Amino acid sequence: MKKHVVIVGGGFGGLKAAKVLSQYPELVDVTLIDKRNYHLFQPLLYQVATAGLSPADIAMPIRNVLSDAKNVTVYLDEVKAVHPENNSLEVTSVAAKYDYLILACGASHSYFGKDHWEEFAPGLKTLEMATEIRRRILMAFESAEKVADMNIQKEWLTFVIVGAGPTGVEMAGAISEIAKQTMEADFRNISTAHTRVILIEAGKKVLGSFNETLSSNALIDLKKLGVEVMLDTRVTDINSSGVTFSGPDGREEVILSRTVVWAAGVKPSSINSTLNVPLDRAGRIIVSKKLSLEKFPNLFIIGDQSHFEEDGGNVLPGLAPVAIQMGTHAAKNIIRLIKNEAALDFKYTDKGQMATIGRKLAVMEFKGIKARGMFAWLAWLLVHIYYLIGFKNRLFVLMQWTWSYLTFSRGARLITKRDWKDT
Amino acid sequence: MKKHVVIVGGGFGGLKAAKVLSQYPELVDVTLIDKRNYHLFQPLLYQVATAGLSPADIAMPIRNVLSDAKNVTVYLDEVKAVHPENNSLEVTSVAAKYDYLILACGASHSYFGKDHWEEFAPGLKTLEMATEIRRRILMAFESAEKVADMNIQKEWLTFVIVGAGPTGVEMAGAISEIAKQTMEADFRNISTAHTRVILIEAGKKVLGSFNETLSSNALIDLKKLGVEVMLDTRVTDINSSGVTFSGPDGREEVILSRTVVWAAGVKPSSINSTLNVPLDRAGRIIVSKKLSLEKFPNLFIIGDQSHFEEDGGNVLPGLAPVAIQMGTHAAKNIIRLIKNEAALDFKYTDKGQMATIGRKLAVMEFKGIKARGMFAWLAWLLVHIYYLIGFKNRLFVLMQWTWSYLTFSRGARLITKRDWKDT
Numbered sequence: 029m030k031k032h033v034v035i036v037g038g039g040f041g042g043l044k045a046a047k048v049l050s051q052y053p054e055l056v057d058v059t060l061i062d063k064r065n066y067h068l069f070q071p072l073l074y075q076v077a078t079a080g081l082s083p084a085d086i087a088m089p090i091r092n093v094l095s096d097a098k099n100v101t102v103y104l105d106e107v108k109a110v111h112p113e114n115n116s117l118e119v120t121s122v123a124a125k126y127d128y129l130i131l132a133c134g135a136s137h138s139y140f141g142k143d144h145w146e147e148f149a150p151g152l153k154t155l156e157m158a159t160e161i162r163r164r165i166l167m168a169f170e171s172a173e174k175v176a177d178m179n180i181q182k183e184w185l186t187f188v189i190v191g192a193g194p195t196g197v198e199m200a201g202a203i204s205e206i207a208k209q210t211m212e213a214d215f216r217n218i219s220t221a222h223t224r225v226i227l228i229e230a231g232k233k234v235l236g237s238f239n240e241t242l243s244s245n246a247l248i249d250l251k252k253l254g255v256e257v258m259l260d261t262r263v264t265d266i267n268s269s270g271v272t273f274s275g276p277d278g279r280e281e282v283i284l285s286r287t288v289v290w291a292a293g294v295k296p297s298s299i300n301s302t303l304n305v306p307l308d309r310a311g312r313i314i315v316s317k318k319l320s321l322e323k324f325p326n327l328f329i330i331g332d333q334s335h336f337e338e339d340g341g342n343v344l345p346g347l348a349p350v351a352i353q354m355g356t357h358a359a360k361n362i363i364r365l366i367k368n369e370a371a372l373d374f375k376y377t378d379k380g381q382m383a384t385i386g387r388k389l390a391v392m393e394f395k396g397i398k399a400r401g402m403f404a405w406l407a408w409l410l411v412h413i414y415y416l417i418g419f420k421n422r423l424f425v426l427m428q429w430t431w432s433y434l435t436f437s438r439g440a441r442l443i444t445k446r447d448w449k450d451t
Numbered sequence: 452m453k454k455h456v457v458i459v460g461g462g463f464g465g466l467k468a469a470k471v472l473s474q475y476p477e478l479v480d481v482t483l484i485d486k487r488n489y490h491l492f493q494p495l496l497y498q499v500a501t502a503g504l505s506p507a508d509i510a511m512p513i514r515n516v517l518s519d520a521k522n523v524t525v526y527l528d529e530v531k532a533v534h535p536e537n538n539s540l541e542v543t544s545v546a547a548k549y550d551y552l553i554l555a556c557g558a559s560h561s562y563f564g565k566d567h568w569e570e571f572a573p574g575l576k577t578l579e580m581a582t583e584i585r586r587r588i589l590m591a592f593e594s595a596e597k598v599a600d601m602n603i604q605k606e607w608l609t610f611v612i613v614g615a616g617p618t619g620v621e622m623a624g625a626i627s628e629i630a631k632q633t634m635e636a637d638f639r640n641i642s643t644a645h646t647r648v649i650l651i652e653a654g655k656k657v658l659g660s661f662n663e664t665l666s667s668n669a670l671i672d673l674k675k676l677g678v679e680v681m682l683d684t685r686v687t688d689i690n691s692s693g694v695t696f697s698g699p700d701g702r703e704e705v706i707l708s709r710t711v712v713w714a715a716g717v718k719p720s721s722i723n724s725t726l727n728v729p730l731d732r733a734g735r736i737i738v739s740k741k742l743s744l745e746k747f748p749n750l751f752i753i754g755d756q757s758h759f760e761e762d763g764g765n766v767l768p769g770l771a772p773v774a775i776q777m778g779t780h781a782a783k784n785i786i787r788l789i790k791n792e793a794a795l796d797f798k799y800t801d802k803g804q805m806a807t808i809g810r811k812l813a814v815m816e817f818k819g820i821k822a823r824g825m826f827a828w829l830a831w832l833l834v835h836i837y838y839l840i841g842f843k844n845r846l847f848v849l850m851q852w853t854w855s856y857l858t859f860s861r862g863a864r865l866i867t868k869r870d871w872k873d874t
Contacts, residue, residue, distance in 0.1 A: 065593060065866045082505035084863035091637040092864065101639040104593040104866070121597055155867055170488060170527040174544055214514040216524040427850070440507035441515065443488045443527070444578055 031056050031366050034117065034126040036107050036299075038062040038090040039070075040348045041331035042132035044355030050097030055366050058100040059126075061119060065089055065104050068155060069416055071348060072425075074195055076158040077289075078202035079166065079438040083155045085425050086416070107133075109302035112324040128326045128362045131299065131313070132355065135332040135346060138293030138310075145266040149188075149288035152195055159444060161289055165203060166443045168287045169211060172218045185223045186285040188271050190263050191292030192229035193236065194383040197246060199289055200227040201386040204253040210438050226256045226283060228263060228273060230292075235383055235391065237345060242391040245400045249389040263292075294346060296333050308335040308343075317373040319358045325371065328361070330354035338376065348415065349379035384408045387433070454479050454789050457540065457549040459530050459722075461485035461513040462493070463771045464754035465555035467778030473520030478789050481523040482549075484542060488512055488527050491578060492839055494771060495848075497618055499581040500712075501625035502589065502861040506578045508848050509839070530556075532725040535747040551749045551785045554722065554736070555778065558755040558769060561718030561733075568689040572611075572711035575618055582867060584712055588626060589866045591710045592634060595641045608646045609708040611694050613686050614715030615652035616659065617806040620669060622712055623650040624809040627676040633861050649679045649706060651686060651696060653715075658806055658814065660768060665814040668823045672812040686715075717769060719756050731758040731766075740796040742781045748794065751784070753777035761799065771838065772802035807831045810856070 033049055033056050035042045042060060049058045066087040075081040091102040108118040116125050137151035150157050150164075165187070172184035185207075189200045207223035214220075227234070227250065233243040234250065234257060250257055258275065265272035270284040296311045305321055306314045312335035315321065319336065320328045331351030336344045344350045353376055361371040380394030382404065390405040392398070399407065413426050432438060456472055456479050458465045465483060472481045489510040498504040514525040531541040539548050560574035573580050573587075588610070595607035608630075612623045630646035637643075650657070650673065656666040657673065657680060673680055681698065688695035693707040719734045728744055729737045735758040738744065742759065743751045754774035759767045767773045776799055784794040803817030805827065813827040822830065836849050855861060 065589060065864070082507045082863075083867065084505045084865055087865050089637070089864040095636045098639075102637075103597050104590075105597060155865070159867075166488060167527075174526050174528060213518045214512070214525075216521075424847075424850070427847070431846075437515075440505075441488070441512040442507055442510050442578070444506065444582075 030054070031127040031362075032125070033058045033128045033130065033362060034124060035060045035130045035132060036062075036110075036117070037132035037134060037331075037333075038064070038067050038102075039132055039134050039331060039351060041351035041355035041358075042130065043067055043090065043093060044352045045130050045132065045330070045359040046094055046097060046100050048356050048359035049362070050094070050100050052363055053099040055363060056099065056128075058097075059124065060090065060094065060100055060102045061105050061107055061124075062090055062102070063104070063106040065091070067093060069412075070153075071412060072416075073152055073155070073158050074198040074202060076155065076440070077152055077161040077165070077199065078206060079162055079441045080202070080432060081425060081428060082440045083159065085428065087155060107299060110299060110327075112303060112305070112321070112327050115326070126326075128365070129328065130355075130358050130362075131297075131327070131329045131333055132331050132351070133297035133299055133333045135294045135296045137290060138295030139290070140293055142266075145290070148266045148268055149190060149271075149290040151290040152199070162440070163443050164287050165206070166441060169207075169215065169218070169220060170443070171286070173215050174217070181218060182224075183270070183284045184286050185218065185220070186226065186270075186283065186287075187223065188226045188228060188283055188285045188288045190228050190266075190271070190288065190290050192227050192231070192234035192257065192259075193291060194381075196227060196229070196289075196291035197234055197250065197383055197385055199291060200225050200250060200255045201253050201384070201389065204255050205386050206438060208254060224256060225254065226258065226285075228258045228261050228271070230260070230262050232260055234259070237381065238383070238391060239393060239398060242393060242398055242400060246383065246385055246391050249385040249391075249400075253386050253389070294332070300333065310335075318361055318371040319354055319374050320361070320371065326362075326365070328358040330358050336374065336376075344376055347379075347381065350376060353377065382408050382411065453477070454550040454785075455548070456481045456551045456553065456785060457547060458483045458553045458555060459485075459533075459540070460555035460557060460754075460756075461487070461490050461525075462555055462557050462754060462774060464774035464778035464781075465553065466490055466513065466516060467775045468553050468555065468753070468782040469517055469520060469523050471779050471782035472785070473517070473523050475786055476522040478786060479522065479551075481520075482526065482547070483513065483517070483523055484526045484528050484530055484547075485513055486527070486529040488514070490516060492835075493576075494835060495839075496575055496578070496581050497621045497625060499578065499863070500575055500584040500588070500622065501629060502585055502864045503625070503855060504848060504851060505863045506582065508851065510578060530722060533722060533750075535726060535728070535744070535750050538749070549749075551788070552751065553778075553781050553785075554720075554750070554752045554756055555754050555774070556720035556722055556756045558717045558719045560713060561716030562713070563716055565689075568713070571689045571691055572613060572694075572713040574713040575622070585863070586866050587710050588629070589864060592630075592638065592641070592643060593866070594709070596638050597640070604641060605647075606693070606707045606709050608641065608643070609649065609693075609706065609710075610646065611649045611651060611706055611708045611711045613651050613689075613694070613711065613713050615650050615654070615657040615680065615682075616714060617804075619650060619652070619712075619714035620657055620673065620806055620808055622714060623648050623673060623678045623680075624676050624807070624812065627678050628809050629861060631677060647679065648677065649681065649708070651681045651684050651694070653683070653685050655683055657682070660804065661806070661814060662816060662821060665816060665821055665823060669806065669808055669814050672808040672814075672823075676809050676812070717755070723756065733758075741784055741794040742777055742797050743784070743794065749785075749788070751781040753781050759797065759799075767799055768804075770802075770804065773799060776800065805831050805834065 069086040211220040260276040314335045332346040382392035384390040390408045392404040492509040630643045634643040683699040755769040805815035807813040813831045815827040
């Protein structure tokens with residue numbers, strides 16, 4: 029009899045697992061549940077937030093991606109809790125039983141207990157958040173253009189990004205480029221070139237996970253774009269008037285700013301706490317070498333939701349290549365278990381890491397190779413286009429970028445409202 | 452001394468007027484006020500509502516379109532009232548004086564006094580409404596896929612469009628195409644080919660403003676696409692469970708449907724009633740032959756907001772070519788008045804009309820020429836691409852369409868939520 033595999037989440041890991049399992053229609057029926065109808069290419073989400081790409085450019089309907097996977101059924105639904113002791117999960121519309129379960133629910137933002145900051149400093153995890161950030165950035169320039177008070181104008185033209193990981197660095201670089209290159213000719217009362225972009229980082233370098241040289245290169249590139257970088261600086265408050273921080277000297281200061289973007293902490297799915305299994309300090313589920321749980325060998329957790337320790341104690345980071353490789357491995361282990369073979373240990377093949385800072389500015393490390401500048405930027409472009417799922421998206425994004433590169437323009441400068449009813 | 456011209460609205464008419472006035476920087480300073488930051492290409496809005504195009508494909512930032520018009524300042528702001536007796540207007544953030552005013556505020560939906568229908572049957576006037584309709588259409592298929600009750604499944608797979616003008620016809624055709632061609636392979640539990648698309652029209656033919664032959668051709672094409680057309684049928688109620696109507700025989704019946712789209716009445720801007728000037732029955736401002744008011748010769752009203760009677764009593768319809776020609780004429784009349792020349796009468800040069808029903812199905816009339824089918828469809832494509840403001844948008848839309856035509860796919864099948872905060 030065929031086994032029923034449930035996958036929760038259609039991100040990089042879940043989608044990959046579904047694709048691998050679709051090659052075994054004689055062994056498994058698969059149900060993929062996601063609360064969105066699309067797979068989101070999160071590494072390019074900052075491009076939506078900065079008006080470079082449209083939401084549809086980086087999102088593909090999951091059921092369309094899996095159109096040919098005839099043993100996979102996709103449901104748009106939300107999983108409320110998982111009960112591994114009786115192989116079931118609570119879904120909004122139905123209760124579901126499984127033989128094998130893959131959890132691939134990803135992560136959202138952590139405000140380190142200060143959830144009320146979210147209103148003033150949205151994070152960048154969903155398309156809705158990206159368009160909200162885009163709305164705020166574009167509205168800031170519109171508001172500056174029409175305000176007479178020079179001090180308030182300055183506040184509108186001051187942008188603060190909290191957290192200098194890849195997302196924070198990409199956001200800071202992109203906002204600076206928009207202000208200094210894209211927008212300048214479009215305004216009459218303000219000079220957008222005077223825009224301040226401030227990047228605040230609690231650690232001692234930008235792109236903390238990168239090697240020392242590349243980090244300092246990135247810092248130089250950011251300054252080249254006019255970004256003010258504040259290292260060793262902790263945010264102590266965020267409200268409607270701006271950001272309070274304490275710098276390396278420990279003194280509290282305030283930046284008056286109307287637009288703040290959160291690119292700092294990450295918090296795993298709220299499902300984790302319903303499982304009653306060991307979590308790490310960040311709330312991720314600690315998995316065995318087989319990507320499953322000792323107690324529940326039919327329950328696999330992959331991607332950002334999982335805590336996997338390599339030999340030597342290194343915990344794998346929340347990157348797309350990690351999730352993709354885990355997805356393949358979990359699917360293959362399930363097939364092995366069904367065939368009564370022993371599950372295998374997971375080994376991550378390092379795909380390196382890269383971050384873009386701006387036009388022709390990027391850094392990358394790959395198998396000991398370190399690169400920056402134009403070469404790294406082109407490599408970044410190619411890798412991201414290659415990974416974009418579905419031929420059409422790849423093609424269109426490439427054209428959009430070519431266009432933006434040639435003209436310095438941005439194709440998606442729309443301020444859309446939250447409520448459709450108000451005309 | 453230079454005169455100050457204020458234009459309210461960055462649609463087809465207002466934008467055209469601003470462009471004409473930008474050629475006279477020695478005579479006028481221009482302020483263009485719009486509550487949106489973009490010019491919306493409304494004739495293609497139904498493509499956004501049916502997941503064919505992204506919002507950014509049919510919208511251009513107004514200030515970017517007018518980037519080179521150095522005597523034009525653009526403000527994102529909302530006009531609350533106009534006081535023609537002292538040449539001023541109330542804007543949210545400031546009060547503004549003008550020497551000449553062009554009102555080009557367009558129109559929104561009228562539910563003929565039943566405003567509570569809007570919640571169940573959104574109209575198609577803004578990008579937000581288009582993405583809301585897109586959300587509802589896509590969600591209907593998702594809901595049908597996961598519901599076990601066959602009757603409820605049928606309700607999810609029944610779509611009702613009220614009003615068979617160009618927008619209604621285009622929506623009905625597009626939903627039918629999505630269901631029967633784009634989606635079929637993506638679902639496991641439902642056959643989207645069984646989707647019912649019902650088009651309700653109070654009049655005796657579809658595309659009421661077209662000639663008799665083209666109307667009946669359009670009707671044949673709609674039926675070819677599987678659309679059920681109900682003519683001579685009046686909607687008497689809309690609620691969460693569906694639509695109540697009374698057909699030609701006067702009997703009331705109910706269609707159970709979870710997705711209803713409103714494409715019927717049109718209602719001009721709410722500003723009109725603040726002016727204290729004569730309005731027509733539909734609420735539009737009745738303008739003189741010069742497009743201004745007898746009482747206020749420095750106040751011009753153009754496009755959908757105006758009621759202009761041609762010699763012979765024909766009132767000009769709410770079409771882009773009408774608004775564009777009026778924009779040019781109003782701007783030129785203002786320049787004439789500044790030069791102490793007499794304002795001239797407006798004459799509309801008929802640009803014909805066209806509507807698309809589906810792939811290779813369209814109808815058009817132009818200077819006595821009537822066409823349908825592939826030829827009309829290609830003409831429709833070319834005209835719409837040509838009019839799309841800004842070279843980039845034209846190019847991308849053309850490519851998007853070529854792609855969709857070749858693959859039957861739709862590039863923007865995203866269900867985005869209303870609230871950015873909920874992950």
